[in-house]
Amino acid sequence: MTIAGYRIPPLASLILWAIVWEIVGRLGLVFLFPPLSHVVMELGQVVGSTTFLNAAIMTVKCFVIGIALSIAVGVLLGLLMGRVDAADKLLGMWVNLFVSAPLSALVPVIMILFGMGESTIIVTVFLFAVWIIALDTRAGVRDMPPSLLAMAKSFGASRWQVLTKIVFFAALPEILAGIRLGVIRGVKGVVIGQLLVSIIGLGELFEVYSRNFLMEEFWALTLIVFAFALGAAELIAMLERKIDFYAGVRHA
Amino acid sequence: MVLFCLAWEVAGRIPINVAFPPFSDVVAAFGRMVADGSLPSAFLITLQPLVIGLVVATVIGIVMGVGMGLRDELEWAGVPVFVVMQAAPMAALIPLITYVYGIGLTAKVLAVVILALPVIALNGYKAVRNVSPSLRAMCRSFLGNRRQEIFKIVLPDASPMIFAGLRLGISAGFVGVVLAELLITPTGIGDLITYHRSIADYAEMYAVIATIILFSAVTVGLLERVEIALFRPEKKEHSA
Amino acid sequence: MTAAVRMLRETTKSDTAQPIVEVRHISKRYGSSVEALRDINLTFPTGQLTSLLGPSGCGKTTLLKIIAGLLEPTGGEVVVKGKTVTGPGPERAFVFQDFALMPWASVLRNAAFGLELQGIDKKKREETARHYINQVGLSGFENRYPHELSGGMRQRVGLARALAVNADVLLLDEPFSAVDEQNRRKFQEDLLRLREVERKTLIFVTHSIEEAVYLSDRIVLLSPRPGRVSEIIEPHVDRSGPPDLIRRNPAYLDTVEEIWHGLRDYAD
Numbered sequence A: 001m002t003i004a005g006y007r008i009p010p011l012a013s014l015i016l017w018a019i020v021w022e023i024v025g026r027l028g029l030v031f032l033f034p035p036l037s038h039v040v041m042e043l044g045q046v047v048g049s050t051t052f053l054n055a056a057i058m059t060v061k062c063f064v065i066g067i068a069l070s071i072a073v074g075v076l077l078g079l080l081m082g083r084v085d086a087a088d089k090l091l092g093m094w095v096n097l098f099v100s101a102p103l104s105a106l107v108p109v110i111m112i113l114f115g116m117g118e119s120t121i122i123v124t125v126f127l128f129a130v131w132i133i134a135l136d137t138r139a140g141v142r143d144m145p146p147s148l149l150a151m152a153k154s155f156g157a158s159r160w161q162v163l164t165k166i167v168f169f170a171a172l173p174e175i176l177a178g179i180r181l182g183v184i185r186g187v188k189g190v191v192i193g194q195l196l197v198s199i200i201g202l203g204e205l206f207e208v209y210s211r212n213f214l215m216e217e218f219w220a221l222t223l224i225v226f227a228f229a230l231g232a233a234e235l236i237a238m239l240e241r242k243i244d245f246y247a248g249v250r251h252a
Numbered sequence B: 001m002v003l004f005c006l007a008w009e010v011a012g013r014i015p016i017n018v019a020f021p022p023f024s025d026v027v028a029a030f031g032r033m034v035a036d037g038s039l040p041s042a043f044l045i046t047l048q049p050l051v052i053g054l055v056v057a058t059v060i061g062i063v064m065g066v067g068m069g070l071r072d073e074l075e076w077a078g079v080p081v082f083v084v085m086q087a088a089p090m091a092a093l094i095p096l097i098t099y100v101y102g103i104g105l106t107a108k109v110l111a112v113v114i115l116a117l118p119v120i121a122l123n124g125y126k127a128v129r130n131v132s133p134s135l136r137a138m139c140r141s142f143l144g145n146r147r148q149e150i151f152k153i154v155l156p157d158a159s160p161m162i163f164a165g166l167r168l169g170i171s172a173g174f175v176g177v178v179l180a181e182l183l184i185t186p187t188g189i190g191d192l193i194t195y196h197r198s199i200a201d202y203a204e205m206y207a208v209i210a211t212i213i214l215f216s217a218v219t220v221g222l223l224e225r226v227e228i229a230l231f232r233p234e235k236k237e238h239s240a
Numbered sequence C: 001m002t003a004a005v006r007m008l009r010e011t012t013k014s015d016t017a018q019p020i021v022e023v024r025h026i027s028k029r030y031g032s033s034v035e036a037l038r039d040i041n042l043t044f045p046t047g048q049l050t051s052l053l054g055p056s057g058c059g060k061t062t063l064l065k066i067i068a069g070l071l072e073p074t075g076g077e078v079v080v081k082g083k084t085v086t087g088p089g090p091e092r093a094f095v096f097q098d099f100a101l102m103p104w105a106s107v108l109r110n111a112a113f114g115l116e117l118q119g120i121d122k123k124k125r126e127e128t129a130r131h132y133i134n135q136v137g138l139s140g141f142e143n144r145y146p147h148e149l150s151g152g153m154r155q156r157v158g159l160a161r162a163l164a165v166n167a168d169v170l171l172l173d174e175p176f177s178a179v180d181e182q183n184r185r186k187f188q189e190d191l192l193r194l195r196e197v198e199r200k201t202l203i204f205v206t207h208s209i210e211e212a213v214y215l216s217d218r219i220v221l222l223s224p225r226p227g228r229v230s231e232i233i234e235p236h237v238d239r240s241g242p243p244d245l246i247r248r249n250p251a252y253l254d255t256v257e258e259i260w261h262g263l264r265d266y267a268d
């Protein structure tokens, strides 16, 4: 947007909203929103506490393991579905079902099967992230130009060479896009999983804060989690931008 | 499909885990719960906030999305907020909502809205931004006014993506309502899951979960059908 | 003209000992309804450039891909250097209409890709690739990526890749159709020059009558679906002079005219 000839960057609007939040908080209009400045000051307190540190370490650990698993499985599943029609027929329906299913309803099952600990959280992250990665990988494989395949074959490439030298790289933009969406879903998974288990990690902290109406602490924690989610997604987005030219070439 | 059910049955019979009942038990439990009316009544309770929340999120989301697509200052003010909301785990706010608004309908509706709104609004925004510029130029060159441009060109051309956003919004809404019920408000489907889990009726619990997942898939599929039937003459001919 | 052609055919027969590619009774159906090719019999003499010319959909690409071993014929066989084709082989290299360059790889790696698949070590294959990148006039662009090149330059990379594997037969499927007119002319001249240097057998699919006459020793005219060989023409164009002169050469113009008369009945 431009005002009086000056271009104002879009992110500046977030600052505007922060100011609005501050004013609303100061006026004490809505009990839910303490002034933003108080929340920010509380940030230091929250981050410094050992409960938070332990919770954060556990959360990040579960998240990383879950995402790593879902990337490995999702990419393999997607490659399989993209290259083998029989696998696509067999699995396509389930992947499509789970990609939009309310997986939060599954968490109680996971809790029974895997206990109330870290493995439940890992499985939740995995289940939230894996389907979209598989689906995007599959789309990338299906979308690749057929002439690239013919080219590799005409130079005598083996099936393995076709897969590792052509198919994987041709699908890489979609794979990365899938991983970015998977990461976003994975953060939601880690939060939802911990909220439902509610006796471990950040879930416990969220419980404690909101049960005791510690709004400043609650929002401080929320800001941290949001920042983590956006940061993780942005990291992948940077990778994606690096190979942006792929897509341009493909659709030229 | 059949293969999957068979695999489930076999895995349940082995059994891998006490808490993993065979498929046939789950079907039987489903039959029992339909017969005694507990499943249908739970569904009615859950559907109420879901429908209200989705209607609210749809109306607000489309209006805001289209608004942000059409006007630069709305885009500037709104899009970053919705981007953050969509990428961030909004579910973290649900406990707060439930504590503040109590365990009633309002809290559940809010849970549905905060999860479904961002994706609907953002898709509406992207849809409007992606409307073919040459179509809009065509409308203007034939002396269409702003109103005609929006209603005869922009909205029809944007509708596929708006509908895609609605489908995503519906599944987000399902997540929201189930989560709210599981977390704090012990009613409806969430209560049914929690209850059967607490008394170790695992077959019943699986039946409820499978039903809600299938139900959400059917709803999303139904919306697609409606969309094709009402708005997509070009697709209808293909499928006919 | 027919007399001249017959005479020419005898002379070419005498100086080309053995046809390098033989197409015997090839037919191809897609599914049960589409008959793309019917009983094609052709020989391609060593060291000549033969064009396949015909209306859209007559099966030119299909025939070329069968020769390349990328498609299975429904009937008949293709023999290359005395051996029946069962799949792609090192003695044939394909140049693609849409270039088929890997967007994630540099010009150098793209040009060396055929050698990479053969397991040739990096230093050696890059040396070979550099040589051919130079040959097609792209030296200095080795470390660029395909998206940084124009259409004409991209196809030069495709050609360098095909040359680098040192195949005897180059199969080119409308290599210039995605290249703009100026670059196409320049490229055609370069191709003629390269042919002199490299002594390859080229099989060339094109839509353009002018291009076929300008480049070819022989032109195979295919009829519309089902594709059959309708005529073989040997344009007797003297290519010793400068390119502009060739395009004004009466033999060139007459042959273009003659082919156009033969083909105009097929135009729709």
Ligand SMILES: Nc1ncnc2c1ncn2[C@@H]1O[C@H](COP(=O)(O)OP(=O)(O)OP(=O)(O)O)[C@@H](O)[C@H]1O
Residues within 6 Å of the ligand: C030, C031, C034, C036, C055, C056, C057, C058, C059, C060, C061, C062, C063, C207, C225
């Ligand atoms: N995979 C396929 N399945 C079914 N039919 C096909 C397939 N590939 C080609 N055909 C049909 O076979 C016929 C010959 O196709 P081909 O691509 O060989 O023609 P072409 O001469 O190269 O045409 P163009 O000049 O347009 O490139 C066409 O009618 C086409 O529709």
Ligand SMILES: [Mg+2]
Residues within 6 Å of the ligand: C060, C061, C062
């Ligand atoms: Mg073709």
